[in-house]
Amino acid sequence: MTRSVRIDDLPVRDELRGKSPYGAPQLDVPVRLNTNENPYPLPEALVERIAERVREAARELNRYPDRDAVELRTELARYLTRTAGYEVTMEGVWAANGSNEVIQQLLQTFGGPGRTAIGFEPSYSMHGLISRGTGTGWISGPRHEDFTIDVDAAVRAVAEHRPDVVFITSPNNPTGTAVGADTVLALYEAAQAAKPSLVVVDEAYGEFSHHPSLLPLIEGRPHMVLSRTMSKAFGAAGLRLGYLAADPAVVDAVQLVRLPYHLSSVTQATALAALEHTDTLLGYVEQLKTERDRLVTELRAIGFEVTDSDANFVQFGRFDGAAGSHEAWQRILDQGVLVRDNGVPGWLRVTAGTPEENDAFLDAVRELKKEQS
Numbered sequence: 001m002t003r004s005v006r007i008d009d010l011p012v013r014d015e016l017r018g019k020s021p022y023g024a025p026q027l028d029v030p031v032r033l034n035t036n037e038n039p040y041p042l043p044e045a046l047v048e049r050i051a052e053r054v055r056e057a058a059r060e061l062n063r064y065p066d067r068d069a070v071e072l073r074t075e076l077a078r079y080l081t082r083t084a085g086y087e088v089t090m091e092g093v094w095a096a097n098g099s100n101e102v103i104q105q106l107l108q109t110f111g112g113p114g115r116t117a118i119g120f121e122p123s124y125s126m127h128g129l130i131s132r133g134t135g136t137g138w139i140s141g142p143r144h145e146d147f148t149i150d151v152d153a154a155v156r157a158v159a160e161h162r163p164d165v166v167f168i169t170s171p172n173n174p175t176g177t178a179v180g181a182d183t184v185l186a187l188y189e190a191a192q193a194a195k196p197s198l199v200v201v202d203e204a205y206g207e208f209s210h211h212p213s214l215l216p217l218i219e220g221r222p223h224m225v226l227s228r229t230m231s232k233a234f235g236a237a238g239l240r241l242g243y244l245a246a247d248p249a250v251v252d253a254v255q256l257v258r259l260p261y262h263l264s265s266v267t268q269a270t271a272l273a274a275l276e277h278t279d280t281l282l283g284y285v286e287q288l289k290t291e292r293d294r295l296v297t298e299l300r301a302i303g304f305e306v307t308d309s310d311a312n313f314v315q316f317g318r319f320d321g322a323a324g325s326h327e328a329w330q331r332i333l334d335q336g337v338l339v340r341d342n343g344v345p346g347w348l349r350v351t352a353g354t355p356e357e358n359d360a361f362l363d364a365v366r367e368l369k370k371e372q373s
């Protein structure tokens, strides 16, 4: 069937009119450092183990998957307990198709029409977009010039707007900025005094941080949720597996909105195989952290301003406003390296790749600096 109308000619919801879908350009260039993916393919032994586990799952594909993903949640709880400094059990862990789906389920449960969510921007734009998609009003909260959260202003914004959901992203995307426990606690207190509301700590890049996980803060705080993903540290962006840890009551609450059998048996089998290889995968994380730190040092030596990074990417600038960063993005792309223009005027973001990819990127920005000086 050929297209006969445009989107806006369809009876779509008013708040979606004129909007663009989320998505970074997927361009075919030699070096792609634009979507914070892990550059290392899964090790061959893990690929074999996935094939084995999926083969077993395939024998039962005539049946629906384990709706509650008990084995997977048990292993995720074990992983968090071992690596994030706080003991969680299966009852306090929930999994879905990417942390985007976790966030969507949280907003369907705790946000929705007549309710609002706040995030401190620039931050992960999907928090606002999923809010809109679930009919939740979005409030853009402040940050300091250096991209740390302005605690006083943020606490004031929470007290003023009394949001139902508060997003804190640590390390933050696209800036790489880690958030201290004291800031999270101040916002939690403010959010409870104002409403009380749900505080979601998005730790998608948690494994890359110089600082310990914020997970232990959920102790005694039933309105705090920590969300994580296997897309980054586990090098499994194609798997689509995100998870949360919280009071088991929060896990019970999201069951009210999750689709039946939302997590396929193939997904569960693959994630379980990946979790068996945690130590190897965390070894890659250590290499990426070293490369991330090298990018920060070398970019500064070349003469760029660089935001301190606790993630697997680095924000660098400054260019002359939005036009300047876009032009720099294009000049870097002309040299075969794709980075991300997140729409933060004057800044670009580069994902830490393999040492060779990072060298190609550094060569490209050295050229750029020469052209611009």
Ligand code: PMP
Binding pocket: 036, 097, 098, 099, 100, 101, 124, 169, 172, 173, 202, 204, 205, 228, 229, 230, 231, 237, 240, 241, 242
């Ligand atoms: N949170 C943050 C801060 C992110 O940057 C991303 C991915 N870019 C996600 C969540 C979602 O990741 P996924 O759905 O792949 O788990």
